[in-house]
Amino acid sequence: MGGITQLADAWWLLGVLVVAGLAAGYVYNELRRRKRTMTFANTTVLDTVAPKTRNPFTHVPIALLCVGLLLLTVALAGPTAMRKVPRNRATVMLVIDVSLSMESTDVSPTRLGAAKVAAKQFVEQLTPGINLGVVSFAGTASLLVSPTPDRSLALAAIDHLELAERTATGEGIYAALQAIDNIDSVLGGAKTAPPARIVLESDGKQTVPQSLDDPRGGYTAAMEAKKKGIPVSTISFGTADGVVTIGGQQIPVPVDDESLHKIADLSGGQFFTASSIGELNKAYGSLRDEIGFEMQRGDNSRVWMIWGTLFVAVGIVAAVAVNRRLP
Known part of the structure; x- marks a missing residue:
């Protein structure tokens, strides 16, 4: 995906802000979830329903989805590359x-x-x-x-x-x-x-x-x-x-x-x-x-589109496999 020297429509890169917003929303939601569990008075019950260390793999799906969306955003911006x-x-x-x-x-x-x-x-x-x-x-x-x-x-x-x-x-x-x-x-x-x-x-x-x-x-x-x-x-x-x-x-x-x-x-x-x-x-x-x-x-968006779609697809599969639901 290297060799890019120009973007046909760089305005599409503003979509990066949307992806950043989604990632920030996910982090905020995780922090709120942890805060809500603190309302349990019984610490024994708290450790049972909300362990202090959550399985790190639960965050993998959202990470994959964000990377995929970033790649698709670049593809929409029309990347170009020199080719023979x-x-x-x-x-x-x-x-x-x-x-x-x-x-x-x-x-x-x-x-x-x-x-x-x-x-x-x-x-x-x-x-x-x-x-x-x-x-x-x-x-x-x-x-x-x-x-x-x-x-x-x-x-x-x-x-x-x-x-x-x-x-x-x-x-x-x-x-x-x-x-x-x-x-x-x-x-x-x-x-x-x-x-x-x-x-x-x-x-x-x-x-x-x-x-x-x-x-x-x-x-x-x-x-x-x-x-x-x-x-x-x-x-x-x-x-x-x-x-x-x-x-x-x-x-x-x-x-x-x-x-x-x-x-x-x-x-x-x-x-x-x-x-x-x-x-x-x-x-x-x-x-x-x-x-x-x-x-x-020439146009080089296809490779970005392929990788972006692949990351999104793997992210969805991981979300279902790890969390049994979309994150």
């Missing part, structure tokens, strides 16, 4: 790295294979009311699915992801930002557009352009996302021991935590690391919970 509810308006762009380094088998079966499984689970469990789009990037970025509530399109796009050369992280972010701008224009412009988020899953260091601070680089794109109020949450996926075989040569492809962490920081997003499909699922799960739900104030 599914979002029905939001845009999420899932940006997935398909560069050749994603062929590394340091994560079974491959980085890309594991990424597909985790991404599909993220898509399937994302709140239905959210518009979801998909972007893949290697040397260039491709908008595979424009933001839509139709999850089948995203699932099909993820299934058909294919590897390509080079890594253009900034282009992936810019493609996602453009897709968000497009849907915002359809939904009524930036002022009335739903909140948006980019989820970027990658393993390698940007190679195109070489500098992350280039106008089309990852850092510049992250700062542009920040200006638009669109956080980029990044998932660094892979291990430091990853290698791929290209042209018969084994090439080290260690995961690049540093740049992905900075992209998240620059844009106001979150950074996650994952070196297994289990950790990747956990990262996606955290993002899914944050993106798919929001905190809203």
Whole structure:
């Protein structure tokens, strides 16, 4: 019954005075009862009809009834509490790295294979009311699915992801930002557009352009996302021991935590690391919970009503059981 921050109609709390009056009346009646018994001259008879120490359990029913009435009074005042509810308006762009380094088998079966499984689970469990789009990037970025509530399109796009050369992280972010701008224009412009988020899953260091601070680089794109109020949450996926075989040569492809962490920081997003499909699922799960739900104030009177009714009911039963009558 905690978490109350407001009461819809606090005037109902005046009912507390009524409950206090009932409790005071009960105490007064008990004192009068004891006083009346003192009129007996014979103390032996007095001890028989009105013992000095009355069974304390006889007061339990009225205590329960008062507590129940207090809880019901609070319920009438309309208590509210913050609660997590599914979002029905939001845009999420899932940006997935398909560069050749994603062929590394340091994560079974491959980085890309594991990424597909985790991404599909993220898509399937994302709140239905959210518009979801998909972007893949290697040397260039491709908008595979424009933001839509139709999850089948995203699932099909993820299934058909294919590897390509080079890594253009900034282009992936810019493609996602453009897709968000497009849907915002359809939904009524930036002022009335739903909140948006980019989820970027990658393993390698940007190679195109070489500098992350280039106008089309990852850092510049992250700062542009920040200006638009669109956080980029990044998932660094892979291990430091990853290698791929290209042209018969084994090439080290260690995961690049540093740049992905900075992209998240620059844009106001979150950074996650994952070196297994289990950790990747956990990262996606955290993002899914944050993106798919929001905190809203709502009616919280039901729990007060339930407990109040329960206390009153138990009080009545106790009154009948202990006193054989209502107190």
